[in-house]
Amino acid sequence: MKMMKKAASLALASALVVSLAACGSNGGNGGSDNSGSTGSDTFMIGGIGPTTGDNALYGTAVMNGIQLAVDEINEAGGINGYQISYKFEDDQSDPEKSVNAYNTLKDWGMQMLVGTVTSAPCVAVVEETHADNMFQFTPSATSVESIQYDNAFRMCFSDPSQGSVSADYIADNSLASKVAIIYNSSDTYSTGIYQSFATEAQARGLEIVSAEAYTADSNSDFSVQIQKAKDAGAELVFLPIYYSDASLILAQADRAGFDPIWFGVDGMDGILGVDGFDKTLAEGVMFLTPFTPTSDDEAVQKFVASYEDEFGSTPIQFAADAYDCMYVLKEAIEQADITPDMSISDMCDAMKTAMTQVTYDGVTGKQISWGEDGEPSKEPTVVQITNGEYTVL
Amino acid sequence: MLKKLKTMKKTTRSSMITYAIVIVAFIVMQALTYTGNLSSLLQGLLVPLCTYVILAVSLNLVVGILGELSLGHAGFMCVGAFSSAFFSKCMRDVITVAPLRFFLALLIGIAVAAVFGIIIGIPVLRLKGDYLAIVTLAFGEIIKNLVNVLFIGVDSNGFHFSTKDVMGLNMEADGTVIVNGPQGITGTPKDSTFLIGTILVLITLFIVINLTNSRDGRAIMAIRDNRIAAESIGINVTKYKLMAFTISAALAGAAGVLYAHNLSTLSANTNNFGYNMSISILVFVVLGGIGSIRGSMIAAVILTLLPELLRGFADYRMLIYAIVLILMMLFNWAPKAIEWREKYLSFGKRKKEAVK
Structure with missing residues (x-):
């Protein structure tokens, strides 16, 4: 028994070393990325986001959004004549797993990162991309620290x-x-917005009469x-x-x-698509x-139509952000005349x-443009739900 | 040398092998890193692997040696992580020597986790079995939720605390928020290295193995095997239970410090400091063999690597991971599997003795 145990642990340990070495050599093959160039003639674009777990909806939307843009760009001849290779890794919206996903993509030979989807993992990953000096462009990480370095944009x-x-907006239009606040x-997303809203509201003379919190563990009874x-x-x-919590609040308030x-805020997007939700309750929200997927804009309609064709569902805002990310990358790469054989x-x-020079529709x-801090400057639109449709105000 | 190894006491030899595995793994990994043969993924995983090994070994002390089921281990990790990250963030500009700062942070993390171990241990260890498991689970959740409502800021007047929001801190304009409720602590210096991690693993092994083989360790195991008999020969049950529980908590705190200083963002959620993590650590211990230090070490390494190595299967990887868990469990514990292993995998040496 003792002997067997020893032998078994020896076998396990050696199996482990072998598997590690195997990975090591894998990394060696794709690992020329360390020296900068893959020597290939495609742009290697990686994406990171949760495709499993609680936030899978957002990660999947981003994954599809990028995929759609990559397919379109490749079909139209690529960027500067080079095709794009694209790979998306799951991070379950967990900072630790996100760093693992980033390292996996690095082994694959990633040259630029579109991601991550959620804020906290993005803060962890931006530390890594900053150390490697890799360009990072997040479609949807909203917290301030997510793009705290000059190599990251959102x-x-x-x-x-x-x-x-x-x-x-509330103060200017004297809505109330x-x-x-609930x-x-x-x-992090919710508290981040709440804090800046409360500070600004105070400055603008709005009276906050109640600010009530709930947690993910108690999001059924409001x-x-x-x-x-x-x-x-x-x-x-x-x-x-x-929107999922908001739909419950609307029903219970009624x-x-x-x-x-x-x-x-933008998280409310999608409320009309909640199953079993009485749409009349959202009237006036x-x-x-x-x-907005129902916008009359030609570009939007084209995007929505091809997204629905490809993936069978209406794109949410995350997918749209991701789709735009890819096209902005294309513009910036063309602007800077980058070729895939350059070092990361x-x-x-x-x-x-290049990012600070492009203006993008x-x-x-x-007319979206970026500052050196990586923040986009674009006009937010306020949308109101009337007759079960989103209308731009 | 080999002869000496043979004349050694069985337990000493066994623990020497355990240390040797860690040291050899360390040397192999370092060699691969320096020759540039190690993938980025594995380089990034080295410190987390050390973290999970420490967690698994420390939980084995409670589950395997003390024989009590604890489901709140991630809570102690959480306490260690947050207290040390808080310290490191405050001292980021004061102490610029990273190893020194990490060492101080480590001491703080361990001390705070140990204090929590005692505080929680005193009432909890009066229970046993399922009740103990449920209460530790609850304590783990309490710690996680407490951290999530904690806001701490610092300005020229000193520290400000709040349990509501950042505005509740009433700071001067120059103040910075250090602990930002659910957003946790961001900007912890990245001080953890593989070398530090390995040293911590060795220290953890040294503490746990020596405790197990000491007089105190035998007393703890006596309590596990028969509490009444242990009491009847004058063993102070409460003292030894608390001792094992506190040491285990302190070691988990050390793992938390390592974890916190490996990522620049630290927030307490179910996956990293909630019951999900507690259960994963327990899975390491159970799959590695309850009471087997080396086993839980190896299980922690394999089970942490597995989901990453399975990335090729895309969305199916967590499904495959679960199936692998079940298969491993059957292979390790099913009576028929044990019989089969003994018959065919005894490696031709010494037919089984009557162990256990």
């Missing part, structure tokens, strides 16, 4: 900008003076939060949360006889969004300047 609005833009305190907002006499309730103005670091340096906004 396509979406940051948390602070969403919060303060919302507060400004007494505001209640937010998800276990979510009666307490709704009752508090109602008792405090709120005229407008700000919901910096995702039962409690509470009918204020509802104001959301306003939210900030860079993308040279590419990144060229991209840093896409499905999530027109």
Whole structure:
């Protein structure tokens, strides 16, 4: 028994070493990326996001969005005449796994990263891309630290900008003076927006009469939060949360006889698609969004049509951001005249300047440009739901 | 040397082999790294592997040696991670020597985790079996949720605390937020290295193996085997239980410190500090063999590597991972499998003795 145990552990250990060595040599083959160039004639673009786990919806949307853009670009002759290879890795929205996914992509020979999808993993990964000086472009990570280095840019609005833009919009249009907030305190996205909203609201003279939190573990019963907002006499309730929770809040508020103005952010996009949700409840809901699938814009309609063809569902904002990301990359690469045989670091340096020079018209906004800090400057649109449709205000 | 190895006591020889495995693994990995043969994925995984090995070995102390089922191990890891990351972030500009800063952070993480171990251990260890498991599970969740409502900022007037939001901190304009509730701590210096990780693994092994083979360790195992008999010969049950539990918590704290200083962002969610993590650590211990230090070490390494090596299967990898878990469990523990192994895999040496 003892002997067998020893032998077994020896066998296991040696199996492990062999498997490690195997990976090592794998890395050796694709690992010429360390020296910078893959020597091939394609651009190697990697993507990272959750395709399994709680946030799989967002990761899958981004994966599909990039795929669609890559296919279109490749069909039209590629970038500067070079085709794109694209690979997407799952990170389950976990920082640790995200770094693993990043390293896997590096072994594959990635030259530029589109990702990550969610904020916290992005903060961890940006540390790695900064160390490797690899260009990173996130479609949807909203927290400030997600792009804290000069090699990282983003396509979406940051948390602070969403919060303060919302507060400004409410104050400018004098929608209300007494505001209640219901937010998800276990979510970085939600708390980030809440904090900047509250700061800006104070500066703009909006009175926050109640700010109630819930967590991911208690997101089924909102009666307490709704009752508090109602008792405090709120005229407008700000919901910096995702649509699935928001749909419950709307339904429960209706039962409690509470009918204020509802104001959301981009996470509210998709509320009309919730199964079993009475769409009349969402009547009059306003939210900030860079993308509406029902927009009359030609580019948007073309994108929505081909996305539906390809993947059989209406694209959400994440898919649109990802789709735009890929086209922005194309413009910047063309601007800087980058070729796939350049080293990763040279590419990144060229991209840093090129990104600040491009102006882009896409499905999530027109005339988008980037500053050196990596933040996009684009006009947010406020959308209101009328007659079960999104209408741009 | 070989002769000496043979004349050694069985337990000493066994623990020497365990240390040797770690050292050899370290040397092989370092050699591969320096010759540029190690993939980026594995280079990135080296520190997490050390973290999980420490966690598995430390939980084995409670589950295998003390014989109590604890489902809140990630909670102690969480405490260690957050306290040390808090320290490192505050001291980032004050202490610029990374190893020194990490060493101090490590001491703080271990101390805080040990204190929590004692605080939680005193009431919890009065329970046993299923009740203990449920209460430890709850404590793990409490720690995670407490961290998620904690806001700490610092400005010219000193530290500010709040359990509501950042505005509740009432800081001056120059203040910086250090712990930002659910967003946790961002910007922890990346001080963990594979060398530090390996040293910590060796220290953990040294502590656990020596404790197991000491007088105290035998007392702890006596409690596991028969509590009443142990009490009747004058063993202080509470003291030894608490001792094992606290050491285990402190080691988990060390793993947390390693974890926190490997990523620049630290937030407490179910996957890293909640019950998911506690269960994964328990899986390492159970699959490696309850009570077998070397086994849990190897299981931790294999099970951490597996999902990453299975990336080629895309979305099916977690499914395959689960199937592999079940197969490993059957191979390790099913009576028929044990019989088969003994018959065919005894490697021709010494037919089985009556062990166990």
